[in-house]
Amino acid sequence: MCGQMHRGQKSEEHRLETLRETEVLVIGAGPAGIAAACSAAECGRRTIVLDDNPLPGGQIWRGKEDPNATKWLSRAQRAGVQMIHEAQVFAAMMNDTRVVMAETPDGLCAVRSPCIILATGARERFLPFPGWTLPGVTGAGGLQALVKGGLSIEGKRVVVAGSGALLPAVAAYLHEHGANVRLVAEQTSWLQLIAFGASLVLRPSVAMQGLGLIPQLLGIPYEAGCMVTAAHGEAKLISVTLRHGSRTWQVDCDYLACGYNLVPNLELPVLLGCAIANGYAAVDEWQESSLPGVYCAGELTGIGGVDRSLIEGQIAGYAAAGKQGKPKAQALWPQRQALCAYAERLDRAFALRDDLKALATPETIVCRCEDVRRAHLDALAPGSWRMAKLHTRCGMGACQGRICGPAMSFIHDWPMESTVSTRPPLFPVRMETLTAAGLTERTAEKTGEVNR
Amino acid sequence: MMALHPLGSETVYDVAIIGAGIVGASCADEAAAADLRVVVIESRGIGGGATAAGMGHIVCMDDSEAQFALTHYSRELWRRLASELPPDVEFNPCGTLWIAADDEEMTEVLRKAAYFGARDVRTEVLDTTQLARLEPNLRPGLAGALLVCDDAVIYPPCAARFLLERACARGAAMAHGWVEHIDSRNPMVIKLSDGRSLRAAKVVYAGGAWTPELAPLLAEGFPMPVRKRKGHLVITDRYPGFVRHQLVELGYLKSAHSVSADSVAFNIQPRTNGQVLIGSSRQFGDEGSTVNPAILTRMLERAHEYMPGLANLTAIRVWTGFRAATPDKLPLIGPYPGDARRILATGHEGLGITTSLATGRLLVDQLIGRASAIPVEPYWPKRMDKEAAHAH
Numbered sequence: 001m002c003g004q005m006h007r008g009q010k011s012e013e014h015r016l017e018t019l020r021e022t023e024v025l026v027i028g029a030g031p032a033g034i035a036a037a038c039s040a041a042e043c044g045r046r047t048i049v050l051d052d053n054p055l056p057g058g059q060i061w062r063g064k065e066d067p068n069a070t071k072w073l074s075r076a077q078r079a080g081v082q083m084i085h086e087a088q089v090f091a092a093m094m095n096d097t098r099v100v101m102a103e104t105p106d107g108l109c110a111v112r113s114p115c116i117i118l119a120t121g122a123r124e125r126f127l128p129f130p131g132w133t134l135p136g137v138t139g140a141g142g143l144q145a146l147v148k149g150g151l152s153i154e155g156k157r158v159v160v161a162g163s164g165a166l167l168p169a170v171a172a173y174l175h176e177h178g179a180n181v182r183l184v185a186e187q188t189s190w191l192q193l194i195a196f197g198a199s200l201v202l203r204p205s206v207a208m209q210g211l212g213l214i215p216q217l218l219g220i221p222y223e224a225g226c227m228v229t230a231a232h233g234e235a236k237l238i239s240v241t242l243r244h245g246s247r248t249w250q251v252d253c254d255y256l257a258c259g260y261n262l263v264p265n266l267e268l269p270v271l272l273g274c275a276i277a278n279g280y281a282a283v284d285e286w287q288e289s290s291l292p293g294v295y296c297a298g299e300l301t302g303i304g305g306v307d308r309s310l311i312e313g314q315i316a317g318y319a320a321a322g323k324q325g326k327p328k329a330q331a332l333w334p335q336r337q338a339l340c341a342y343a344e345r346l347d348r349a350f351a352l353r354d355d356l357k358a359l360a361t362p363e364t365i366v367c368r369c370e371d372v373r374r375a376h377l378d379a380l381a382p383g384s385w386r387m388a389k390l391h392t393r394c395g396m397g398a399c400q401g402r403i404c405g406p407a408m409s410f411i412h413d414w415p416m417e418s419t420v421s422t423r424p425p426l427f428p429v430r431m432e433t434l435t436a437a438g439l440t441e442r443t444a445e446k447t448g449e450v451n452r
Numbered sequence: 453m454m455a456l457h458p459l460g461s462e463t464v465y466d467v468a469i470i471g472a473g474i475v476g477a478s479c480a481d482e483a484a485a486a487d488l489r490v491v492v493i494e495s496r497g498i499g500g501g502a503t504a505a506g507m508g509h510i511v512c513m514d515d516s517e518a519q520f521a522l523t524h525y526s527r528e529l530w531r532r533l534a535s536e537l538p539p540d541v542e543f544n545p546c547g548t549l550w551i552a553a554d555d556e557e558m559t560e561v562l563r564k565a566a567y568f569g570a571r572d573v574r575t576e577v578l579d580t581t582q583l584a585r586l587e588p589n590l591r592p593g594l595a596g597a598l599l600v601c602d603d604a605v606i607y608p609p610c611a612a613r614f615l616l617e618r619a620c621a622r623g624a625a626m627a628h629g630w631v632e633h634i635d636s637r638n639p640m641v642i643k644l645s646d647g648r649s650l651r652a653a654k655v656v657y658a659g660g661a662w663t664p665e666l667a668p669l670l671a672e673g674f675p676m677p678v679r680k681r682k683g684h685l686v687i688t689d690r691y692p693g694f695v696r697h698q699l700v701e702l703g704y705l706k707s708a709h710s711v712s713a714d715s716v717a718f719n720i721q722p723r724t725n726g727q728v729l730i731g732s733s734r735q736f737g738d739e740g741s742t743v744n745p746a747i748l749t750r751m752l753e754r755a756h757e758y759m760p761g762l763a764n765l766t767a768i769r770v771w772t773g774f775r776a777a778t779p780d781k782l783p784l785i786g787p788y789p790g791d792a793r794r795i796l797a798t799g800h801e802g803l804g805i806t807t808s809l810a811t812g813r814l815l816v817d818q819l820i821g822r823a824s825a826i827p828v829e830p831y832w833p834k835r836m837d838k839e840a841a842h843a844h
C-alpha cells in the first residue's frame with residue numbers, strides 16, 4: 001500500500017483565518033453529538049459541531065430518510081448550531097486554552113472552546129480468521145455502509161456473521177435491498193440470547209430488532225452459537241466455512257459481512273487525557289469526563305443503541321450549558337439509567353467466546369496495514385501491545401491499530417485502552433496540515449486573535 | 453525465546469546489566485560472548501526507551517577525534533554484523549548525504565571530505581547537479597553535498613532484540629523489573645521495586661536517559677552529568693523512492709552542537725518499506741513525552757524548506773524520545789570514579805544506536821582485560837570532573 005500525494009499549499013493568512021471560537025464544541029454528528037449540540041444551543045450557547053463525514057447523522061442516520069433524524073437535524077438548524085462537515089479531528093491542545101484541530105478538504109480547521117463534548121461513536125471489531133482479507137469480506141456495518149453508498153447488492157448471496165445486535169439489522173437492510181441473505185451466524189449461544197431476551201421485555205423496539213425477530217419474519221435463517229472459521233477464494237470470496245459445535249459446513253456466497261460487536265472510538269478521549277474504565281470513557285452523572293469541561297456521550301461510554309446515545313447527548317449538552325441546562329439534564333437521568341442497564345445486558349449477551357481467539361492460524365495476517373502474520377507475533381510473545389508494535393510492526397501502519405488493536409486486545413487479554421493510539425495525528429493527515437497545527441497554537445497563545 | 457532469571461535463584465552473576473536498550477543489549481551480547489555470567493534487568497520491555505524512539509542512523513561523525521574513533525569503529529562493527537542481522541532489523545547501507553545549502557556550507561563539505569579521506573572513510577563530493585540527480589525531491593539550487601558511502605540505517609528495537617537473543621543463546625538471563633537500589637556489598641545486591649533482589653560482582657548502568665534516577669551522583673557531591681534531551685520525529689505513509697539516502701543538512705551540526713537552546717534541523721531517512729522518517733528537534737527542560745506542536749511545526753517548516761514536496765505527503769504518526777546528553781557530547785563508558793565494580797554505559801545522546809556495538813565491545817574489553825581496538829580513556833566517566841575523579 002502506498003501513500004496518497006496531495007496538492008496545493010495554503011498561505012499563512014489562510015492558516016490564521018482557520019482559528020474559530022465557540023462556547024461549546026461537539027465532536028461527532030451522530031445521534032449523541034446532534035442531541036448534545038441541540039441541547040447546548042437551545043440554552044443559548046454558541047455551538048459548533050465537527051464531523052468527519054460529508055453528511056450528518058453518524059453511523060445510523062447517515063444517507064437515510066429517517067423521521068427521527070430529520071426532526072433532530074431541523075432542531076439543530078433552528079437552534080443555530082454550526083455544523084462543519086468533512087472535518088476530521090486529529091490533534092488538540094489542552095492547556096490554559098483548549099484548541100481542537102481538524103483536517104478539512106480546505107486544510108486546517110482549528111476551534112477554540114472552553115467546553116468540549118466528545119461523541120465520536122464506535123466502530124466494528126474485526127477478528128482475524130483465514131481468508132478475512134479477501135475481497136468480498138467486509139464488516140457487517142461495513143457492507144451496509146457500502147450499499148448506502150451505492151453498491152448494488154441485488155441478487156448477491158450474502159452471509160452475515162460475527163456478533164451483536166447489529167447483525168440482524170444489517171441482514172434485514174441487505175434483504176430489503178435485494179440481497180439473498182443466506183444466513184446470519186451469531187457467535188453467542190441461544191442460551192445467552194434467551195437470558196438476555198428475557199430481561200428485555202421493557203425495551204424499545206430497536207432492541208427487538210436486535211434480537212433477531214426481523215430476520216426470522218423475513219425468512220432469513222439465524223443461527224446462534226455459530227461462527228465463520230474460514231473464507232475461501234483466490235482473487236475474491238467464493239464460499240465460507242461455518243462451525244456450530246462439532247458440525248462444520250460450507251456456504252457459497254459473494255459477500256461475507258462479518259463484525260464482532262462494536263468498540264468505542266476512544267482515541268480522542270485518550271488523547272485529551274480523559275480517564276477510561278472497563279474499556280469505555282469514564283463519566284459522572286452529567287456525562288462529564290475526568291477532565292472538567294470535557295463531556296463524553298453515546299457509544300464512547302457504552303454500546304447501547306441510538307436511544308441511549310440521544311439521551312446521553314442531551315444530558316451532556318444541557319450540562320455543558322451550565323446552570324440553566326442542569327435541571328433539564330437531571331430530568332433525563334431516570335431514562336438514561338434504564339438504557340444503560342440495557343447496554344450492560346447487551347455487552348453480556350454478546351460477550352465473545354474464547355474459542356474465537358483460535359480462529360487465526362499461524363499464517364493468518366493479523367495486521368493488514370503491515371502484513372503481520374499471527375506466527376510472527378506468537379513467536380515473539382511480546383507480552384504487551386506496545387512491544388508487539390515495536391517488534392513486529394503490528395498496528396504501526398496507516399490505521400494506527402484501529403483495526404488490529406481491538407482484535408489483539410481480545411486475543412491476548414490486553415486492556416482495550418492500552419491498544420489505543422494516543423499520539424497526534426489521530427488520523428493520517430497531510431504534512432502541511434500537521435505543520436499548520438503548531439502555527440495555530442502560536443496564534444492562539446500570542447495574539448488571542450480569532451475568527452468567529 | 454529468552455531465558456529468564458529463575459525466581460529465588462542464588463546465582464551470583466559476573467555482571468548485571470541494567471537496561472535492555474540497544475546499549476544494554478550490546479553489553480550483554482559482548483559479555484556473554486566472553487563467557488561471563490550475565491543478567492539483564494529491564495522493566496519496560498526490550499528497546500522500549502530511547503531505542504524505540506531513535507532514527508537508527510548508523511553514522512560516522514567527526515566532531516572530535518574521540519567521537520570519530522567511536523562512531524567509525526562502531527560503524528565497522530555494524531557492517532561486519534550486517535550479514536547476520538535478521539530481515540526485521542532492516543539494515544540498509546544507503547549512505548548519508550550531508551547537504552550544503554550555500555557556498556559557505558560547501559567549504560564545510562570539502563573540509564569533511566578531507567578529514568574523512570585522511571582516515572580511509574569513503575566519501576564523494578557532489579555538486580548541485582549531481583545532488584539533484586541523486587535526490588530529485590530536494591529543492592533545486594542547493595550547493596552540493598558530501599556522500600558518506602558506508603553509513604547505514606537500521607530499525608533499532610529489532611536490533612536490540614537480536615543482540616539480546618544472541619546473548620541469551622550464549623547463556624545470559626533476563627529479569628523483568630525496575631531496579632531501585634544497589635547495595636555495594638560484595639557481591640553487590642540489586643534491589644528491584646517488586647522486592648526481589650539479584651546478586652552480581654559488577655553492575656553496568658545502561659539505563660539511558662533514566663540513569664540519573666538510579667544513580668543521581670557520579671561521585672560524592674557530583675551530580676550525574678546526564679540530562680534528558682527531547683526529540684520529535686514524524687513518520688509518513690509509504691512513498692517508495694521519495695528519499696534514497698539519509699539526508700542531513702550541514703546546519704545540523706550547529707543544532708546538535710548548541711548545548712542550550714531548543715533547535716531543529718532537516719534530517720530525514722528512507723525506511724525500507726518506503727516510509728519517510730522526518731526529524732529532528734532538540735530540547736532541554738521539557739521532560740514530558742507529549743508532542744509539542746510549536747517545535748514540531750518549526751521542525752516541519754525546516755524540512756519543507758529543503759524538501760517542498762514533503763508538504764503533500766501524509767503523516768501517520770508523531771512521537772518523542774529522550775536522548776541522554778552529556779556536557780562534552782561524548783558518552784560515559786567505564787567505571788565510576790572510585791568504584792571499579794560499578795560501570796557506566798550511558799550518555800550516548802543522538803548517537804547511541806551507532807555507537808552501541810563499540811560501547812559493548814570496549815566495556816567488555818575492560819572487564820576481562822582484553823586489548824581494545826581504539827583508546828578507551830576518552831570515554832571514561834572520570835573525565836567529567838577532575839575533582840570528582842579525585843574525590844575518593
Ligand SMILES: Cc1cc2nc3c(=O)[nH]c(=O)nc-3n(C[C@H](O)[C@H](O)[C@H](O)COP(=O)(O)OP(=O)(O)OC[C@H]3O[C@@H](n4cnc5c(N)ncnc54)[C@H](O)[C@@H]3O)c2cc1C
Pocket residue numbers: 027028029030031032033050051052053057058059060061087088089090119120121122123124140141142144166169170206262265268297298299300304305306309426
Ligand atoms: C459500522 C456501524 C454500523 C451501524 N449500523 C447500525 C444500524 O444499522 N442500526 C443500529 O441501530 N445501530 C447501528 N450502529 C450503532 C449506532 O451507530 C449507534 O447505536 C448510534 O448511532 C451511536 O451514536 P453516536 O452518536 O454515539 O455515534 P456515531 O453515530 O458513530 O457518530 C459519531 C460521529 O463522529 C464522527 N467522528 C468520530 N471521530 C471523529 C473525529 N476524530 N473527528 C471528527 N468526527 C469524528 C464519526 O464519523 C460519526 O459521524 C452501527 C454502528 C457502526 C459502527
Ligand SMILES: Cc1cc2nc3c(=O)[nH]c(=O)nc-3n(C[C@H](O)[C@H](O)[C@H](O)COP(=O)(O)OP(=O)(O)OC[C@H]3O[C@@H](n4cnc5c(N)ncnc54)[C@H](O)[C@@H]3O)c2cc1C
Pocket residue numbers: 470471472473474475476477493494495496497498499500501502503504505506507508509510511629630631632658659660661662663666682683684685731732772773774775776797798799800801802803804805806807
Ligand atoms: C529523536 C531521536 C533520534 C535519534 N536518532 C538516532 C540516530 O539516528 N542514530 C543514533 O545512533 N542514535 C540516535 N538516537 C539516540 C539513540 O536512540 C540513543 O542514544 C540510544 O537508543 C540509547 O540506547 P540506551 O540503551 O542507552 O538507552 P535506552 O534505549 O533508553 O534504554 C535504557 C533502558 O534502561 C531501562 N532502565 C532505565 N533505568 C532502569 C532501572 N532503574 N531499572 C530497570 N530498567 C531501567 C529503560 O527502561 C530503558 O529501556 C536518537 C534519539 C532520539 C531521541
